[in-house]
Amino acid sequence: xxxxxxxxxxxxxxxxxxxxxxxxxxxxxxxxxxxxxxxxxxxxxxxxxxxxxxxxxxxxxxxxxxxxxxxxxxxxxxxxxxxxxxxxxxxxxxxxxxxxxxxxxxxxxxxxxxxxxxxxxxxxxxxxxxxxxxxxxxxxxxxxxxxxxxxxxxxxxxxxxxxxxxxxxxxxxxxxxxxxxxxxxxxxxxxxxxxxxxxxxxxxxxxxxxxxxxxxxxxxxxxxxxxxxxxxxxxxxxxxxxxxxxxxxxxxxxxxxxxxxxxxxxxxxxxxxxxxxxxxxxxxxxxxxxxxxxxxxxxxxxxxxxxxxxxxxxxxxxxxxxxxxxxxxxxxxxxxxxxxxxxxxxxxxxxxxxxxxxxxxxxxxxxxxxxxxxxxxxxxxxxxxxxxxxxxxxxxxxxxxxxxxxxxxxxxxxxxxxxxxxxxxxxxxxxxxxxxxxxxxxxxxxxxxxxxxxxxxxxxxxxxxxxxxxxxxxxxxxxxxxxxxxxxxxxxxxxxxxxxxxxxxxxxxxxxxxxxxxxxxxxxxxxxxxxxxxxxxxxxx
Amino acid sequence: xxxxxxxxxxxxxxxxxxxxxxxxxxxxxxxxxxxxxxxxxxxxxxxxxxxxxxxxxxxxxxxxxxxxxxxxxxxxxxxxxxxxxxxxxxxxxxxxxxxxxxxxxxxxxxxxxxxxxxxxxxxxxxxxxxxxxxxxxxxxxxxxxxxxxxxxxxxxxxxxxxxxxxxxxxxxxxxxxxxxxxxxxxxxxxxxxxxxxxxxxxxxxxxxxxxxxxxxxxxxxxxxxxxxxxxxxxxxxxxxxxxxxxxxxxxxxxxxxxxxxxxxxxxxxxxxxxxxxxxxxxxxxxxxxxxxxxxxxxxxxxxxxxxxxxxxxxxxxxxxxxxxxxxxxxxxxx
Numbered sequence: 092x093x094x095x096x097x098x099x100x101x102x103x104x105x106x107x108x109x110x111x112x113x114x115x116x117x118x119x120x121x122x123x124x125x126x127x128x129x130x131x132x133x134x135x136x137x138x139x140x141x142x143x144x145x146x147x148x149x150x151x152x153x154x155x156x157x158x159x160x161x162x163x164x165x166x167x168x169x170x171x172x173x174x175x176x177x178x179x180x181x182x183x184x185x186x187x188x189x190x191x192x193x194x195x196x197x198x199x200x201x202x203x204x205x206x207x208x209x210x211x212x213x214x215x216x217x218x219x220x221x222x223x224x225x226x227x228x229x230x231x232x233x234x235x236x237x238x239x240x241x242x243x244x245x246x247x248x249x250x251x252x253x254x255x256x257x258x259x260x261x262x263x264x265x266x267x268x269x270x271x272x273x274x275x276x277x278x279x280x281x282x283x284x285x286x287x288x289x290x291x292x293x294x295x296x297x298x299x300x301x302x303x304x305x306x307x308x309x310x311x312x313x314x315x316x317x318x319x320x321x322x323x324x325x326x327x328x329x330x331x332x333x334x335x336x337x338x339x340x341x342x343x344x345x346x347x348x349x350x351x352x353x354x355x356x357x358x359x360x361x362x363x364x365x366x367x368x369x370x371x372x373x374x375x376x377x378x379x380x381x382x383x384x385x386x387x388x389x390x391x392x393x394x395x396x397x398x399x400x401x402x403x404x405x406x407x408x409x410x411x412x413x414x415x416x417x418x419x420x421x422x423x424x425x426x427x428x429x430x431x432x433x434x435x436x437x438x439x440x441x442x443x444x445x446x447x448x449x450x451x452x453x454x455x456x457x458x459x460x461x462x463x464x465x466x467x468x469x470x471x472x473x474x475x476x477x478x479x480x481x482x483x484x485x486x487x488x489x490x491x492x493x494x495x496x497x498x499x500x501x502x503x504x505x506x507x508x509x510x511x512x513x514x515x516x517x518x519x520x521x522x523x524x525x526x527x528x529x530x531x532x533x534x535x536x537x538x539x540x541x542x543x544x545x546x547x548x549x550x551x552x553x554x555x556x557x558x559x560x561x562x563x564x565x566x567x568x569x570x571x572x573x574x575x576x577x578x579x580x581x582x583x584x585x586x587x588x589x590x591x592x593x594x595x596x597x598x599x600x601x602x603x604x605x606x607x608x609x610x611x612x613x614x615x616x617x618x619x620x621x622x623x624x625x626x627x628x629x630x631x632x
Numbered sequence: 633x634x635x636x637x638x639x640x641x642x643x644x645x646x647x648x649x650x651x652x653x654x655x656x657x658x659x660x661x662x663x664x665x666x667x668x669x670x671x672x673x674x675x676x677x678x679x680x681x682x683x684x685x686x687x688x689x690x691x692x693x694x695x696x697x698x699x700x701x702x703x704x705x706x707x708x709x710x711x712x713x714x715x716x717x718x719x720x721x722x723x724x725x726x727x728x729x730x731x732x733x734x735x736x737x738x739x740x741x742x743x744x745x746x747x748x749x750x751x752x753x754x755x756x757x758x759x760x761x762x763x764x765x766x767x768x769x770x771x772x773x774x775x776x777x778x779x780x781x782x783x784x785x786x787x788x789x790x791x792x793x794x795x796x797x798x799x800x801x802x803x804x805x806x807x808x809x810x811x812x813x814x815x816x817x818x819x820x821x822x823x824x825x826x827x828x829x830x831x832x833x834x835x836x837x838x839x840x841x842x843x844x845x846x847x848x849x850x851x852x853x854x855x856x857x858x859x860x861x862x863x864x865x866x867x868x869x870x871x872x873x874x875x876x877x878x879x880x881x882x883x884x885x886x887x888x889x890x891x892x893x894x895x896x897x898x899x900x901x902x903x904x905x906x907x908x909x910x911x912x913x914x915x916x917x918x919x920x921x922x923x924x925x926x927x928x929x930x931x932x933x934x935x936x937x938x939x940x941x942x943x944x945x946x947x948x949x950x951x952x953x954x955x956x957x958x959x960x961x962x963x964x965x966x
Contacts, residue, residue, distance in 0.1 A: 097851050104853035108759035111752050116775050122790050422679050429673040446681040452946040454881025456911045460935045464690040491683050552783025555883035559918050580785045587789045604789045615781045619774050
């Protein structure tokens with residue numbers, strides 16, 4: 092081959108190898124960057140008045156007076172929405188009107204019974220009222236305008252009948268007038284379609300603005316408030332304004348998305364102006380304001396993580412990892428000390444080393460199986476404890492998982508202490524034990540600390556070992572170490588895959604995983620910094 | 633006065649009345665203490681050995697009821713079904729335990745991951761050991777460490793919420809969670825392991841062989857590919873095995889991203905179809921099964937296979953690492 096070609100290949104090789112590193116850094120950025128960006132949205136966002144109401148009701152945060160003022164302001168902007176909605180509903184939701192008409196009739200009958208009139212009169216009055224009732228019901232049931240008009244007219248003819256003054260039947264005339272007005276604007280043949288769309292519109296408006304005032308409080312916490320964040324409000328608004336359909340444009344091709352404005356469905360009715368009103372007055376109805384919701388890190392969440400924070404998860408993760416470290420660190424350091432200081436290259440030591448490496452290579456899910464079979468199902472009943480997953484079992488399992496990490500790191504750290512330190516101490520007459528305690532160990536401490544921090548981060552991030560030994564997706568904050576707990580790692584899994592409600596709130600999904608990543612990254616950066624300092628120190632000596 | 637002071641100082645400095653030799657009793661005490669101390673340390677060190685033994689014992693103990701149940705021929709039949717059948721219906725009225733699809737799933741994602749990870753990480757390792765200047769290395773090492781430190785559930789999260797929708801819209805696959813998705817993410821997870829071990833192996837081959845190669849007129853690329861890589865081959869093999877162990881034992885990513893459909897892809901090279909691995913099966917089904925049922929024990933059986941497999945891989949990697957160490961030492965001595 093010619094020299095030029097060889098040099099060219101050499102250069103290409105160099106660039107390719109550099110690109111591989113850039114690729115790695117790039118993938119790191121691509122993975123972490125968007126997650127942290129989206130996750131920070133859980134803390135920094137534009138909050139609405141609904142959010143402030145929730146904060147006040149659940150945690151007593153913020154002032155009552157300011158909240159009431161804001162609520163009144165928002166309320167005044169919201170009233171037209173409900174007015175339009177309720178008025179339109181009268182023409183559409185006829186079944187509820189029919190029940191109302193029947194209810195009024197029943198009340199009237201009862202009223203008559205207490206009026207102490209003779210039997211024939213009673214029957215006569217009631218039959219008159221019954222006639223009116225049947226006319227109204229017939230009007231509601233029909234979809235033909237020409238049929239409805241005479242029915243309504245018959246009802247209205249009786250409007251001045253003195254018999255019905257100040258009785259529940261008097262309301263019938265108002266119903267009839269309203270209905271007369273509505274049938275002139277609404278195409279009754281589309282009533283079923285309208286009714287269907289109306290429930291969707293109502294649902295979206297509830298998601299946006301919360302439950303309609305004066306309608307009672309829903310049972311679920313996630314239904315009690317509207318959109319607490321502007322980004323969520325925008326999503327809901329979009330679903331309100333547009334209908335999405337998957338249509339087959341060509342045969343055999345995948346379905347394609349088609350969006351049509353929802354206002355088109357209600358074209359020609361008074362509902363049409365509702366959509367433009369909501370779009371234009373969204374800010375007035377929700378009063379957005381930038382918020383820093385740092386309490387995200389300490390608050391409990393409502394079921395499904397719809398509202399609230401990740402406090403219990405953080406506490407659970409800290410408990411699990413610290414307990415695991417407490418079990419593993421003494422064992423790890425003593426093992427490392429033995430391996431470096433006391434053991435030669437005998438067959439026993441070789442077996443021990445092979446075992447440590449094996450332990451490091453055992454898949455994390457097998458650790459989980461082992462924790463279930465040994466700690467939960469064998470050891471706990473043996474010790475007279477309840478045989479159920481708990482923090483203790485999970486942290487013992489994690490301790491086994493990180494034991495080899497700590498042993499290796501401590502071994503490296505102890506090995507890297509210069510031989511001269513030990514020799515100086517031994518020459519002064521100190522015993523082996525004394526030398527280790529007062530010279531070698533302090534010198535190796537920063538290195539050991541690095542190992543401990545790294546294993547902390549490893550334990551915090553592991554999910555598979557705690558799946559069957561102590562993690563739950565929902566549950567109260569644990570009171571003792573004999574109860575299962577929530578954890579950041581398992582929570583991240585659950586919120587990403589298992590939970591349907593959580594799919595509606597991406598900021599919650601990304602928030603929890605960001606908290607986990609930042610915890611692990613922070614620990615790692617600590618470890619790297621300590622090692623950096625250490626390298627400088629040993630270079631100095 | 634001065635004499636007095638001298639005397640007291642002397643007394644402080646050394647107790648000359650003390651016998652130079654320890655008495656037999658003291659000797660014995662020191663001997664016993666130091667040996668007891670050693671024994672104590674040894675016992676604590678044996679925790680790791682004990683835990684490895686316990687892991688094997690308990691996983692085997694829990695999977696035995698699945699292996700031996702009923703007559704011998706029934707047991708053999710069940711094992712035959714376990715290793716050769718593709719029908720895994722553990723909760724059906726007539727439960728079937730054919731784990732072949734699970735093995736296949738694990739193998740698919742593992743080799744898929746290696747396909748992406750090995751070339752990238754070998755080139756990166758060469759860059760770190762021979763090409764990069766010291767400062768660049770100082771920056772690269774933390775990047776690799778952080779890449780290794782990100783929790784697997786975060787990778788799985790990324791795979792499910794970012795990669796999967798992207799794949800579905802841009803690659804036109806029927807499902808975003810599939811073997812390809814899991815393989816790519818597993819590759820990113822395996823790269824740090826492979827890079828750091830291979831980098832160590834290549835650095836430890838020594839300057840001498842490189843300089844010999846340069847002296848013969850080879851370029852750097854030629855030296856790396858034709859001299860350094862063959863010399864460090866055992867370390868590189870160990871690195872690949874370690875990366876493989878990382879990929880095969882990984883649970884969360886494959887559980888979230890591989891699609892969990894128990895099938896063997898057709899055609900066989902179709903990485904775009906959903907698969908289900910051994911680890912994902914254990915993670916997904918253990919929570920829903922009754923303790924002590926046959927399904928429960930069969931999951932331990934899957935765990936046992938996994939454990940045995942990683943154990944063998946581990947022994948292999950150990951053998952190759954020992955080889956690499958020998959070569960490194962040999963290079964230095966010369």
